[in-house]
Amino acid sequence: MADSSLNPFLRAQQAFKEAVETLGLEPAVYEILKQPLRSFEVAVPFIRDDGTLQVFNGYRVQHNDALGPTKGGLRFHSSVTMDEVKALAMWMSVKCALLGLPYGGGKGGIACDVDQLSESEIERLSREYIRAVSLVIGPDKDIPAPDVSTNPQIMAWMVDEYSRIRGENTFGLITGKPIVIGGSAGRVEATGRGLVFATKQLAKELGIDFAKSRIAIQGFGNVGSVAAEISYDMGASVVAVSDKDGGLYNPAGINIPDLLEYKRINRRLQGYPHAEPISNSELLELPVDILFPAALENQITADNAPNIRARIVGEGANGPTTPEADRILFDKGIMVIPDVLGNSGGVTVSYFEWVQNQTRFYWSEDEVNQRLEEYMSRAMAQMHTMHERFGVTLRKAAYLVAVERIAQAMRYRGWLK
Numbered sequence: 001m002a003d004s005s006l007n008p009f010l011r012a013q014q015a016f017k018e019a020v021e022t023l024g025l026e027p028a029v030y031e032i033l034k035q036p037l038r039s040f041e042v043a044v045p046f047i048r049d050d051g052t053l054q055v056f057n058g059y060r061v062q063h064n065d066a067l068g069p070t071k072g073g074l075r076f077h078s079s080v081t082m083d084e085v086k087a088l089a090m091w092m093s094v095k096c097a098l099l100g101l102p103y104g105g106g107k108g109g110i111a112c113d114v115d116q117l118s119e120s121e122i123e124r125l126s127r128e129y130i131r132a133v134s135l136v137i138g139p140d141k142d143i144p145a146p147d148v149s150t151n152p153q154i155m156a157w158m159v160d161e162y163s164r165i166r167g168e169n170t171f172g173l174i175t176g177k178p179i180v181i182g183g184s185a186g187r188v189e190a191t192g193r194g195l196v197f198a199t200k201q202l203a204k205e206l207g208i209d210f211a212k213s214r215i216a217i218q219g220f221g222n223v224g225s226v227a228a229e230i231s232y233d234m235g236a237s238v239v240a241v242s243d244k245d246g247g248l249y250n251p252a253g254i255n256i257p258d259l260l261e262y263k264r265i266n267r268r269l270q271g272y273p274h275a276e277p278i279s280n281s282e283l284l285e286l287p288v289d290i291l292f293p294a295a296l297e298n299q300i301t302a303d304n305a306p307n308i309r310a311r312i313v314g315e316g317a318n319g320p321t322t323p324e325a326d327r328i329l330f331d332k333g334i335m336v337i338p339d340v341l342g343n344s345g346g347v348t349v350s351y352f353e354w355v356q357n358q359t360r361f362y363w364s365e366d367e368v369n370q371r372l373e374e375y376m377s378r379a380m381a382q383m384h385t386m387h388e389r390f391g392v393t394l395r396k397a398a399y400l401v402a403v404e405r406i407a408q409a410m411r412y413r414g415w416l417k
């Protein structure tokens with residue numbers, strides 16, 4: 001028998017099964033959710049720079065579209081498999097439903113090593129992928145976005161190819177585009193910003209004043225540095241930050257704009273004069289109110305979870321807490337904002353991008369941020385209510401909110417009888 005702890009698809013199935021059972025829903029809900037409605041495997045032939053033809057395997061999976069068209073990123077990576085894409089599409093269904101977005105979950109990718117391809121090869125491959133899946137994607141069917149090793153330039157080539165096929169500009173096909181061709185203000189910062197908004201809401205529910213809280217952040221990239229800057233702007237004291245080479249600690253709080261300027265000039269955090277060096281493992285165990293793991297998976301484990309002193313762990317990274325550590329933190333009364341909510345600011349602003357494309361009316365960054373806060377706070381509050389109702393972790397509560405919403409849509413649509 002397959003080991004369900006190793007296969008991401010089997011793990012996703014198990015999470016849906018538990019949610020359906022906890023909510024006491026009809027078994028038909030699980031029967032529909034346990035596999036994607038549609039899974040496409042396509043051959044993507046393209047011409048290499050030396051004139052030879054190469055064919056890669058491409059995938060697009062549409063898990064469930066009861067709530068609306070499917071949505072999810074495209075990754076270019078040699079490890080992409082159908083099972084991985086299916087699991088990621090199921091995970092997107094949870095994220096979209098939890099956030100109250102009018103979308104189901106989708107995901108796609110190409111099994112390839114981008115480091116072996118020139119820029120013009122990546123462009124031809126991206127265009128050929130769109131040709132291969134053009135019949136099954138679209139602004140009202142399935143809307144891709146960037147993921148691992150894909151970026152706004154690739155989204156631009158893809159939307160251009162689709163627009164050529166359709167004979168009309170179809171910016172709503174894909175999100176994460178450059179701003180000049182329909183991208184949204186605030187998209188780049190959305191994940192870090194959303195993490196802070198969700199955490200602020202939970203802090204409020206726990207009686208913690210976010211503006212007076214002490215925060216440690218692991219990872220100072222797109223997610224971590226934005227979360228640091230916004231937390232600082234809100235008055236919180238960011239006492240420690242780190243990157244892959246180590247961390248910085250100042251119990252009196254680090255001046256984040258000053259540190260960002262130091263990093264811009266020196267291209268590293270190390271050597272910053274107004275904080276002490278600290279290791280990544282020490283950072284995780286500091287006496288703080290809030291800890292943001294925003295770097296890698298499996299950072300909080302059964303080994304260090306007993307020593308975590310934060311009251312809230314806000315997952316910016318994907319999977320930073322192992323299942324054993326999750327249980328330890330739950331028993332200690334530490335609230336973990338799961339990655340499905342913690343890093344969902346990106347897909348939420350992707351939704352705003354699509355709305356702006358469909359209405360041809362573009363919002364200011366302030367409008368984007370204000371709406372992002374509304375969506376993140378609402379989802380956080382709903383998840384917290386589920387956590388209290390069923391006495392489960394916030395991670396399980398996230399699945400409960402999402403599955404209840406998808407089941408309701410399927411019931412109204414007559415899929416369950």
Ligand SMILES: NC(=O)c1ccc[n+]([C@@H]2O[C@H](COP(=O)([O-])OP(=O)(O)OC[C@H]3O[C@@H](n4cnc5c(N)ncnc54)[C@H](O)[C@@H]3O)[C@@H](O)[C@H]2O)c1
Nearest residue numbers: 191219220221222223243244280294295316317318343346
């Ligand atoms: N960027 C997004 O919109 C987004 C969306 C969803 C999820 N995520 C997840 O958030 C995490 C961070 O993404 P990002 O976009 O900020 O990446 P990034 O590459 O911009 O930054 C990663 C940061 O982590 C640091 N890091 C790497 N190894 C480390 C280690 N061993 N210890 C401590 N720090 C280490 C790097 O030095 C860097 O500062 C990833 O798990 C990613 O999957 C990001």
